[in-house]
Amino acid sequence: DAGVIQSPRHEVTEMGQEVTLRCKPISGHNSLFWYRQTMMRGLELLIYFNNNVPIDDSGMPEDRFSAKMPNASFSTLKIQPSEPRDSAVYFCASRRQGVPQHFGDGTRLSIL
Amino acid sequence: AQRVTQPEKLLSVFKGAPVELKCNYSYSGSPELFWYVQYSRQRLQLLLRHISRESIKGFTADLNKGETSFHLKKPFAQEEDSAMYYCALIRDRGSTLGRLYFGRGTQLTVWP
Numbered sequence: 394d395a396g397v398i399q400s401p402r403h404e405v406t407e408m409g410q411e412v413t414l415r416c417k418p419i420s421g422h423n424s425l426f427w428y429r430q431t432m433m434r435g436l437e438l439l440i441y442f443n444n445n446v447p448i449d450d451s452g453m454p455e456d457r458f459s460a461k462m463p464n465a466s467f468s469t470l471k472i473q474p475s476e477p478r479d480s481a482v483y484f485c486a487s488r489r490q491g492v493p494q495h496f497g498d499g500t501r502l503s504i505l
Numbered sequence: 506a507q508r509v510t511q512p513e514k515l516l517s518v519f520k521g522a523p524v525e526l527k528c529n530y531s532y533s534g535s536p537e538l539f540w541y542v543q544y545s546r547q548r549l550q551l552l553l554r555h556i557s558r559e560s561i562k563g564f565t566a567d568l569n570k571g572e573t574s575f576h577l578k579k580p581f582a583q584e585e586d587s588a589m590y591y592c593a594l595i596r597d598r599g600s601t602l603g604r605l606y607f608g609r610g611t612q613l614t615v616w617p
Contacts, residue, residue, distance in 0.1 A: 424603055435609045436549075436591065443602050484548065488603045493539060496549040 397497035399485050405503045411473040414500045417466055418487030426494060427460055427470050428484040442468065475504045507532040509592050511608035518582050519616050526577040526611045528592030536594040538568055538575040539605070543589040552590070553577070556598065562586070582615045
């Protein structure tokens with residue numbers, strides 16, 4: 394199993410640009426989670442899906458952030474427009490019932 | 506509401522010394538507890554889950570329901586144990602959604 398696959402691994406862009414982060418969960422996993430990790434705030438849950446349906450998006454910082462899960466094997470997290478304070482490592486994780494969450498390698502995002 | 510507390514943000518020990526990373530939780534139901542480890546600039550990896558009652562890389566953790574604690578212990582720390590350690594819980598074992606509630610993490614440094 395390839396594990397949770399995130400792309401890109403690194404993204405550097407200028408403020409105001411649209412950023413799209415991608416995640417492919419482990420096959421057979423039906424819950425998907427997006428996290429943000431910063432030195433200041435630690436690990437924060439942004440949003441999670443179950444069977445492709447968003448369950449709780451209360452962690453999404455503001456309307457500039459949006460996430461979709463069009464099918465069981467793909468999810469995106471979009472930031473538009475991006476700001477320097479969005480710089481962080483963004484992790485995706487997936488699980489199915491009875492199995493712990495497995496994390497991807499993360500996307501290291503830098504907004505200049 | 507649930508809460509996971511890791512009282513030590515930083516912990517340093519010398520190689521060969523015992524190490525204990527503290528984790529306390531508050532939740533009135535029957536949670537499942539986990540320890541995740543994150544080596545420098547890598548993804549979070551599952552280290553232990555309390556229902557498995559196993560030892561991974563020499564680490565053990567016992568759930569103490571009376572003290573609502575799930576401390577992580579290792580009798581002889583190694584330099585390669587240097588990492589960030591996160592304690593986390595799922596509110597109810599067998600949860601369909603499996604949302605994890607994380608502590609703020611403890612950065613362990615093992616000196617040679």
